[in-house]
Structure formats: C-alpha cells, structure tokens
Amino acid sequence: xxxxxxxxxxxxxxxxxxxxxxxxxxxxxxxxxxxxxxxxxxxxxxxxxxxxxxxxxxxxxxxxxxxxxxxxxxxxxxxxxxxxxxxxxxxxxxxxxxxxxxxxxxxxxxxxxxxxxxxxxxxxxxxxxxxxxxxxxxxxxxxxxxxxxxxxxxxxxxxxxxxxxxxxxxxxxxxxxxxxxxxxxxxxxxxxxxxxxxxxxxxxxxxxxxxxxxxxxxxxxxxxxxxxxxxxxxxxxxxxxxxxxxxxxxxxxxxxxxxxxxxxxxxxxxxxxxxxxxxxxxxxxxxxxxxxxxxxxxxxxxxxxxxxxxxxxxxxxxxxxxxxxxxxxxxxxxxxxxxxxxxxxxxxxxxxxxxxxxxxxxxxxxxxxxxxxxxxxxxxxxxxxxxxxxxxxxxxxxxxxxxxxxxxxxxxxxxxxxxxxxxxxxxxxxxxxxxxxxxxxxxxxxxxxxxxxxxxxxxxxxxxxxxxxxxxxxxxxxxxxxxxxxxxxxxxxxxxxxxxxxxxxxxxxxxxxxxxxxxxxxxxxxxxxxxxxxxxxxxxxxxxxxxxxxxxxxxxxxxxxxxxxxxxx
Numbered sequence: 001x002x003x004x005x006x007x008x009x010x011x012x013x014x015x016x017x018x019x020x021x022x023x024x025x026x027x028x029x030x031x032x033x034x035x036x037x038x039x040x041x042x043x044x045x046x047x048x049x050x051x052x053x054x055x056x057x058x059x060x061x062x063x064x065x066x067x068x069x070x071x072x073x074x075x076x077x078x079x080x081x082x083x084x085x086x087x088x089x090x091x092x093x094x095x096x097x098x099x100x101x102x103x104x105x106x107x108x109x110x111x112x113x114x115x116x117x118x119x120x121x122x123x124x125x126x127x128x129x130x131x132x133x134x135x136x137x138x139x140x141x142x143x144x145x146x147x148x149x150x151x152x153x154x155x156x157x158x159x160x161x162x163x164x165x166x167x168x169x170x171x172x173x174x175x176x177x178x179x180x181x182x183x184x185x186x187x188x189x190x191x192x193x194x195x196x197x198x199x200x201x202x203x204x205x206x207x208x209x210x211x212x213x214x215x216x217x218x219x220x221x222x223x224x225x226x227x228x229x230x231x232x233x234x235x236x237x238x239x240x241x242x243x244x245x246x247x248x249x250x251x252x253x254x255x256x257x258x259x260x261x262x263x264x265x266x267x268x269x270x271x272x273x274x275x276x277x278x279x280x281x282x283x284x285x286x287x288x289x290x291x292x293x294x295x296x297x298x299x300x301x302x303x304x305x306x307x308x309x310x311x312x313x314x315x316x317x318x319x320x321x322x323x324x325x326x327x328x329x330x331x332x333x334x335x336x337x338x339x340x341x342x343x344x345x346x347x348x349x350x351x352x353x354x355x356x357x358x359x360x361x362x363x364x365x366x367x368x369x370x371x372x373x374x375x376x377x378x379x380x381x382x383x384x385x386x387x388x389x390x391x392x393x394x395x396x397x398x399x400x401x402x403x404x405x406x407x408x409x410x411x412x413x414x415x416x417x418x419x420x421x422x423x424x425x426x427x428x429x430x431x432x433x434x435x436x437x438x439x440x441x442x443x444x445x446x447x448x449x450x451x452x453x454x455x456x457x458x459x460x461x462x463x464x465x466x467x468x469x470x471x472x473x474x475x476x477x478x479x480x481x482x483x484x485x486x487x488x489x490x491x492x493x494x495x496x497x498x499x500x501x502x503x504x505x506x507x508x509x510x511x512x513x514x515x516x517x518x519x520x521x522x523x524x525x526x527x528x529x530x531x532x533x534x535x536x537x538x539x540x541x542x543x544x545x546x547x548x549x550x551x552x553x554x555x556x557x558x559x560x561x562x563x564x565x566x567x568x569x
Contacts (some may be wrong), residue, residue: 002051003046003050003051003052003056004046004052004053004056004060006042006046006050007042007043007046007050007052007056007057007060008060010038010039010042011038011039011042011043011060011063011064014034014035014038014039014042015035015039015067015071017031017034017035018031018032018034018035018071019031019071021034022071022075026449027439028072028075028437028438028439029437029439029440029441032068032071032072032436032437033431033432033433033436033437034431035068036064036068036173036178036430036431036436037427037428037431037432039064039173040064040169040170040172040173040427040430040431041424041427043057043060043061043064043165043168043169044165044166044169044423044427046165047161047162047164047165047166047169048162048165048166048408048420048423051161052161052165053161054151054155054159054160054161054164054165057161057164057165057168057169058147058148058151058164058165058168061147061151061165061168061169061171061172062143062144062147062148062168062172064169064172064173065142065143065144065146065147065171065172065173065177065181066139066140066143066144067143068143068172068173068178068181069139069140069142069143069178069181069182070136070139070140070143072139072178072181072182072437072438073136073139073181073182074133074136076438076447076448076449077447077448077449077450077452077453078132078447078448078452078453078476078478079132079135079447079476080182080183080438080446080447081183081185081438081446081447082472082475082476082489082491082527083185083489083490084135084183084184084185085132085476085477085478085480086477086485086486086487086488086489086493087116087117087120087135087184087185087186087487087489088131088132088134088135088480089477089480089485089486089487090102090103090117090487091117091120091121091124091134091135092124092130092131092134092480092481093487094117094118094121095121095124095125095130095134100114100117100118102487103117103487114225115189115190115193115222115225115226115227116185116186116188116189116226116227119137119189120134120135120137120138120184121134123136123137130481131480131481132480134480135184138181138184138188138189139181139182139184141192142177142180142181142188142191142192143172143181145192145195145394146171146172146174146177146195146393146394146397147168147169147171147172147394147397148168148195149171149195149196149198149199149394149398150167150168150170150171150394150395150397150398150401151164151167151168151171152199153167153198153199153202153362153394153395153398154167154168154397154398154401154402156202156203156206156358157354157358157359157402158402158405160405160408162401162404162405162408163401163402163404163405164401165401166397166400166401166404166423167397167398167400167401167402168397168401169397169427170396170397170400170401170426170427170430171393171394171397171398173427173430173431174335174339174393174396174397174430175335175336175429175430175433175435175436176335176336176386176389176390176393176435177390177393177394178436179386179435179436180386180387180390182438183438183446186226186227187227187229187230187387187390188390189226189227190223190226190227190229190230191230191390191391193219193222193223193226193230194223194230194233194234194391195394196215196219197216197219197220197223197234198237198361198365198394198395200212200215200216200219201216201238201272201361202358202361202362203358204216204268204272205268205269205357205358205361206356206357206358216272220234220276220279224279224282224283224287225287228283228284228288229387231276231279231280231283231284232280233365233368233369233372233388233391234276235273235276235277235279235280236364236368236371237361237364237365237367237368238269238272238273238276238361238364239273239364239368240363240364240365240367240368240371241269241357241360241361241363241364241365242269242270242273242360242364243364244351244355244360244363244364244367245269245355245357245360259355259356268357269357269361316506316507316530316533317506317507317508318505318506318507318508318535318536318537319505319506319528319533319534319535319536320533320534320536321531321532321533321534322442322443322444322525322526322532322533322534323434323442323443323525323532328442331432331433331434331440331442331443332433332434332435332443334429334432334433335429335430335432335433335435335436336373336385336386336389337429338425338426338429339389339396339426339429339430340370340373340389340396342400342422342425342426343366343370343396343399343400344366344370346399346400346402346403346404347363347366347367347399347403349403349406349407350362350363350399350402350403350406351363353406362395362398362399362402363399365391365392365395366392366395366396366399369388369389369391369392369395369396370392372385372388373385373388373389376388386435400426404419404422404423407419442525443525443532444472444523444524444525444526444527444532444533445523445525446527447476448473448476448478449557451555451556451557451558452473452521452557452558453478454555455519455553455555455557455558455560456469456473456476456478456495456498456519456558457478457479458553459517459519459553459560460495460497460498463497463516463517465516465517466497466498466499466516466517467497467498467499467517467518467519467560468498468499468500468501468513468515468517468518468519469498469499469500469501469518469519469520469521470500470501470502470505470520470521470523470526470528471500471501471502471505471526471527471528471529472526472527472528473498473519473521474494474495474498474499474500474501475491475493475494475495475500476495477495478495482496484496491529499515500529501518502528502529502530503529505528505535505539506528506530506533506535508537508539510539510542511542511543511546514563514565515563516562516563517560517561517562517563518543518549518560518561518563519553519558519559519560519561520539520540520543520558520559520560520561521557521558522540522556522557522558522559523557540559543559543561544559548563548564548565549561549562549563549564550562550564
C-alpha cells in the first residue's frame with residue numbers, strides 16, 4: 001500500500017506540473033512527454049522493486065492513460081488533426097437530423113460502416129456534449145480499454161504483479177495509442193471492439209465454455225460494421241496463430257514447448273478462422289464496396305505493374321522539409337522502431353517456450369500487425385503503419401509483460417538489470433516521440449491556437465469573397481455546427497469559404513496571384529499538400545510591403561490582407 005501511495009503521489013504531481021507548464025508556456029512539449037515518462041517509470045519501478053500490487057498498477061496505469069489523452073484532446077482551441085473535425089460534423093449531423101442519410105452520402109465507398117458515428121452521437125446525446133467535444137468518448141475509452149486489455153491478456157498467462165504492471169503501463173503510454181486517443185478517427189472504434197474480441201478468443205481457445213462464443217459472435221458482428229480493416233486484422237491474426245502453432249522446429253532448438261492438446265481446443269481455432277474468412281468476404285463484398293474500389297481498382301494494377309515506392313512531390317523552390325533526415329525520422333517513428341524489434345524478440349522467446357492456443361493467438365496478432373507495417377514501409381500502401389500498429393499496442397504490451405516475467409523468474413542479477421534497461425529504452429522511446437503530442441520542436445503544429453481560430457472565424461464571417469489561407473489552415477473547420485461544414489475527410493475538403501494555398505507558398509509565387517482576401521499565419525513549420533515544410537521566405541513581410549494589399553486584420557499570430565485593387569474597382 002505504501003508503494004501504491006508513493007506511485008500515485010508521483011503521478012499526481014507530474015500531472016499537475018504538466019497542466020501548469022503547458023498553460024504557462026502555451027506548449028505541450030516537453031510537459032506531456034515528461035508526464036508520460038515520469039509516471040510510467042514510477043509504475044515500472046514500483047512493480048519491479050517495490051510491492052506494487054497488480055490491482056494498484058492496473059488502476060494507476062488506467063488513470064494515466066485517461067488523463068494523458070483527455071488533457072491533450074481538450075487543450076487546443078481546435079480539434080487536432082485534419083479529419084477528426086469532419087467526423088465531428090458527421091456526428092453532429094446525426095444528432096440534428098436523427099438520420100444516417102447524410103453520412104451514407106458522404107462515405108458511400110464505406111457502405112454502411114457507421115459504428116463510430118453512432119457511438120459518439122449516442123454518447124453526445126446522453127452526456128450533453130456538443131461542438132468539438134462530441135468525440136470525447138474516444139480518448140476516454142482508449143485510455144481505459146488499452147491498459148485493461150493488456151492486463152487481461154497478461155493475467156491469462158501469469159498473475160505476476162511485475163508482468164501486469166509492465167504491460168498495463170506500456171499500453172497506457174504507447175505513443176500510437178495516445179496519438180489515436182486525442183486524434184479520433186473511424187478506425188478507433190474497430191480497435192476498441194478488437195480488444196474484447198481478442199480477450200474472448202483467448203478464453204475460448206483454452207476453456208470449454210460456450211458462453212465465450214456467444215460474446216465473441218456479437219462483438220465480431222459489431223466489428224464488421226466498424227471499419228473495413230477490422231475483419232481483415234482479426235482473420236489474419238487467427239490465420240497467423242494457426243501457422244505459428246504448427247510450425248515445428250523443436251528438434252533443432254532441442255526444446256519441447258508447452259502445448260495444450262485435445263480435440264476441442266484443436267478444432268475450435270480452425271472453425272473460428274473459417275467463419276471469419278466468410279465474414280470478411282461478406283463485409284468487403286456486400287456491406288461495403290471495398291473489393292471493387294480497392295482490391296480490383298488498385299491492388300490488381302499494382303500486382304501486374306510491379307511494386308515501387310511512390311515518388312515524393314515536386315521540389316519546392318521556397319521551402320525546405322521540416323525536420324528532415326535521420327533525426328527527424330527517429331523523432332517521428334522512433335517509438336515503433338524501438339517497440340517492434342523488442343516485441344519481435346520477446347515473441348520469439350515466448351514461441352520457443354510455449355505454444356498453447358492462447359499464446360499462439362497473442363503471437364499471431366503481433367505478427368499480422370508487424371507484417372502490415374513491413375509491407376507498408378516498403379511502399380505498398382495496404383494501410384498506414386501507424387494504423388496497423390494501433391491494433392497491436394495492447395497485444396505488444398501483453399507480450400512484453402509476459403516475456404519480462406519469464407526472464408525475471410530466472411532470478412539472475414545481470415538478466416534483471418538487462419530487462420530494466422530494455423524497459424527504460426521502450427518507455428523512453430514512447431515518451432520522447434514527436435507523435436506523443438501534436439506539437440514538437442521543428443515539427444508542424446497539428447491544431448489551431450485560439451488566436452488562429454478567432455482570426456479565421458472573424459475573417460470568414462466578414463468577408464464577402466473567399467479567403468485564401470495555407471493548406472492546413474483552410475482544411476481545419478472551426479464552426480462544426482455550420483450547415484455548410486463538410487463531413488468528407490481527406491485532402492481537398494476545406495472549410496466553406498476558404499481557398500487552399502499550397503504551391504503558391506512552396507514556390508513563393510503567392511504575390512503573383514490576385515486573391516481578394518488572404519489570411520497568413522506566423523506558424524513557422526507548417527503542413528502543406530506535399531508534407532511538412534518550413535518556408536524560406538516571409539509572406540507576411542512581403543504582403544505588408546506590397547502596395548496592392550492593405551493589412552485589414554492583425555492579432556499577432558495571424559495577419560489578414562485585402563486586395564485594394566479589387567476593392568477600388
């Protein structure tokens with residue numbers, strides 16, 4: 001109990017420091033990263049060297065996971081990212097109209113996959129949340145579900161407080177899990193359903209209880225309506241588990257792994273896998289038009305034409321990539337570049353030691369996520385690497401917790417120190433990642449400040465002509481209740497009344513254009529159509545010194561200009 005109180009105190013003080021520091025400096029870095037690292041290491045040290053119980057570590061890890069995501073989600077003046085505000089508009093439309101008609105028109109390619117919008121609209125109706133807070137259920141649920149899933153999977157194999165504390169902590173602060181907590185997208189609801197499905201399958205494959213099959217069936221049915229990737233990941237995980245189960249190199253290793261035998265346990269995974277293959281076909285061909293729009297339209301030409309990494313956009317004349325080189329890659333991707341290899345090593349150790357059906361399921365789920373990431377990295381765009389890893393976060397955490405306990409059980413001081421060093425590296429990589437929070441040194445900010453929201457709202461409301469602004473500024477919607485606000489995600493779906501500036505900023509040709517109204521941010525690095533850039537010219541200074549434009553708005557970070565030539569005519 002003393003250890004639990006000490007860990008809770010450390011976490012509370014670090015959270016208070018994060019809140020105060022972020023509000024005083026108006027920056028999330030380094031306060032969010034510091035809170036994640038300090039609180040995570042407090043739980044790890046308490047589990048490894050103190051007497052922190054499994055229950056205490058689970059409660060604390062869940063609290064850290066929720067607090068971290070909620071603070072980041074609520075902190076900025078606008079929603080974070082380019083798509084969540086459009087999803088929020090869709091949820092608001094459902095609340096206003098009580099119908100899915102507009103949603104179906106906006107996402108016709110996804111068929112009737114609407115679980116994300118329905119969940120959030122129901123939560124908003126019950127709780128009274130509106131505007132940018134209609135998606136608040138997602139950061140709360142991910143903060144709760146991820147650590148609990150990792151703990152449940154770990155406790156199925158060991159009751160060790162060390163293993164449970166480690167797995168719950170990693171699941172709570174893993175970068176990609178935090179990222180998609182404060183950046184709610186449709187896929188997150190599929191991952192939230194995936195977590196109880198994996199727990200239920202793990203029980204079903206190892207226990208003779210038909211009630212688990214009923215629960216799994218209901219959850220899988222819901223999963224089919226959640227996201228086009230959800231059934232594919234689930235089917236692939238069980239298929240990989242079957243492969244892992246029957247790949248035998250025991251004679252070469254000189255070790256016989258733990259196996260569970262029996263006709264019931266052997267038959268069940270095959271039956272479940274065949275049913276999931278059937279369900280995947282129904283989802284992709286009937287519930288959605290995914291087979292026609294992706295498999296036939298994109299995959300077949302790719303296979304017949306050969307694989308190649310898509311070339312980057314054209315060279316910019318007045319901008320340079322923001323945070324380029326190996327340092328930038330490590331800052332943005334170092335979290336999973338560290339997590340995946342260590343998880344792979346831990347998975348191999350567990351595969352050698354144990355090949356029960358529940359263990360094979362964990363390893364299969366790990367393998368399918370890693371395979372999709374590997375295929376995506378070499379240039380075949382099946383799915384974003386981060387979105388594939390999102391499914392694997394609670395599984396990776398469980399695998400690492402179980403593997404760590406197997407090593408600690410050896411009671412060897414060098415091995416104990418080695419595992420502590422590995423944990424420090426994993427936690428440090430997650431807490432130090434640029435993706436943990438939506439602003440980071442040399443990285444573009446992925447939200448709008450209060451001054452930027454005010455400038456955009458005021459200018460659009462008072463300008464009879466469209467207003468030109470940078471790509472990201474134009475894409476972010478600030479009035480989610482506006483009847484003209486768009487639900488369509490992706491590039492090119494800008495705020496009504498806004499004109500996207502892209503090549504004009506990249507090539508410093510904006511002054512040659514004749515826009516009636518221009519709104520320019522002093523944002524440093526920014527997101528444009530070709531990626532992340534730092535402009536090598538100052539458009540605000542250029543327009544301030546140009547006799548064809550008048551400065552009509554200035555609140556410091558944002559300056560608005562009016563074309564006086566057009567005004568006079």
